[in-house]
Amino acid sequence: xxxxxxxxxESLAELRHQIRRFLHFSEAAARxxxxxxxxxQLMLAVKGLPKNVRxxxxxxxxxxxxxxxxxxxxxxxxxxGGYVQRRxxxxxxxxxxxxxxxxERVLRELSLSHREELRMQGPALxxxxxxxxxxxxxxxxxxxxxxxxxxxxxxAL
Amino acid sequence: xxxxxxxxxESLAELRHQIRRFLHFSEAAARxxxxxxxxxQLMLAVKGLPKNVRxxxxxxxxxxxxxxxxxxxxxxxxxxGGYVQRRxxxxxxxxxxxxxxxxERVLRELSLSHREELRMQGPALxxxxxxxxxxxxxxxxxxxxxxxxxxxxxxAL
DNA sequence: CAATAATATGTCGTGGTACGATATATAGGC
DNA sequence: GCCTATATATCGTACCACGACATATTATTG
Numbered sequence: 001x002x003x004x005x006x007x008x009x010e011s012l013a014e015l016r017h018q019i020r021r022f023l024h025f026s027e028a029a030a031r032x033x034x035x036x037x038x039x040x041q042l043m044l045a046v047k048g049l050p051k052n053v054r055x056x057x058x059x060x061x062x063x064x065x066x067x068x069x070x071x072x073x074x075x076x077x078x079x080x081g082g083y084v085q086r087r088x089x090x091x092x093x094x095x096x097x098x099x100x101x102x103x104e105r106v107l108r109e110l111s112l113s114h115r116e117e118l119r120m121q122g123p124a125l126x127x128x129x130x131x132x133x134x135x136x137x138x139x140x141x142x143x144x145x146x147x148x149x150x151x152x153x154x155x156a157l
Numbered sequence: 158x159x160x161x162x163x164x165x166x167e168s169l170a171e172l173r174h175q176i177r178r179f180l181h182f183s184e185a186a187a188r189x190x191x192x193x194x195x196x197x198q199l200m201l202a203v204k205g206l207p208k209n210v211r212x213x214x215x216x217x218x219x220x221x222x223x224x225x226x227x228x229x230x231x232x233x234x235x236x237x238g239g240y241v242q243r244r245x246x247x248x249x250x251x252x253x254x255x256x257x258x259x260x261e262r263v264l265r266e267l268s269l270s271h272r273e274e275l276r277m278q279g280p281a282l283x284x285x286x287x288x289x290x291x292x293x294x295x296x297x298x299x300x301x302x303x304x305x306x307x308x309x310x311x312x313a314l
Numbered sequence: 315c316a317a318t319a320a321t322a323t324g325t326c327g328t329g330g331t332a333c334g335a336t337a338t339a340t341a342g343g344c
Numbered sequence: 345g346c347c348t349a350t351a352t353a354t355c356g357t358a359c360c361a362c363g364a365c366a367t368a369t370t371a372t373t374g
Contacts, residue, residue: 012268039330108161122290133280214324230361233324250370
């Protein structure tokens with residue numbers, strides 16, 4: 001379908017608002033734990049990697065959807081802060097990452113608060129995503145026919 | 158609950174991977190349309206604002222979850238590029254934003270491709286969010302910790 | 315109605331992060 | 345051994361977000 005109604009824009013904007021709300025929570029939580037947001041994300045990616053996958057630089061870059069050299073920079077800072085260690089694989093080109101106990105501790109605290117936050121705010125995020133996907137609006141139904149419009153009060157936060 | 162299993166970390170990491178996949182798509186689409194990702198987000202926020210809300214700087218900053226002066230910088234760049242115009246409200250402290258036809262055109266194209274992408278990849282995002290919220294894991298063929306796990310297939314809304 | 319406080323926007327300097335271009339180290343194929 | 349592919353690292357640049365501070369306008373108050 002090649003048509004966009006005002007409601008479509010509102011749905012997309014609302015979804016981004018919900019995503020940003022979560023990300024902003026996450027950024028603030030990371031900084032409160034004395035770590036930069038992206039570095040937190042890399043630690044989580046290391047810890048959350050399936051066990052049969054080696055925690056290599058390029059593997060993590062894919063998980064974070066960044067270029068490998070951006071991952072290198074994150075690892076530099078994390079290693080400097082004592083959150084991760086570099087080791088070598090059998091293939092000595094590879095660098096394998098391991099969390100230090102300091103890294104484990106910080107990640108654990110952050111993961112707990114993130115799970116909590118997602119259980120609270122996740123439903124709103126689900127709703128806004130479903131609205132974008134199904135084209136269901138909070139106001140009028142479609143807009144193309146410009147039929148009678150029913151206004152529904154929108155909840156501010 | 159104060160306990161985190163390996164599966165919890167994997168679920169959180171997988172959710173972030175899905176979110177990053179979408180955001181990475183969005184960033185690439187914006188750059189392909191010759192606009193910076195955050196500037197695109199601000200345009201969407203302007204267009205997607207409920208009609209009874211004035212498109213002020215601080216209103217948009219709240220929608221994007223950034224400080225007001227960060228929004229000012231985005232608007233500076235957008236205005237310099239001819240994507241938005243500044244106007245004044247009755248309260249002459251306020252700056253109200255309007256998309257130019259150029260801004261409308263770019264935003265429309267990006268919104269179409271975003272809706273398309275979300276219809277394709279949205280379900281994977283929904284699943285990973287539901288897993289974090291319900292504590293349901295994916296591991297069944299891994300062999301490790303192969304207990305009985307009930308898949309809760311939840312189709313929110 | 316001037317002084318002051320509150321609100322809205324803007325400026326400046328700094329740091330984190332992402333990128334493209336490029337470099338180095340190791341592995342694998344022939 | 346030589347050539348190519350792969351994995352990681354370095355360098356310079358740009359975007360963006362922030363804190364601290366500045367300016368403009370409106371509201372309050374005595």
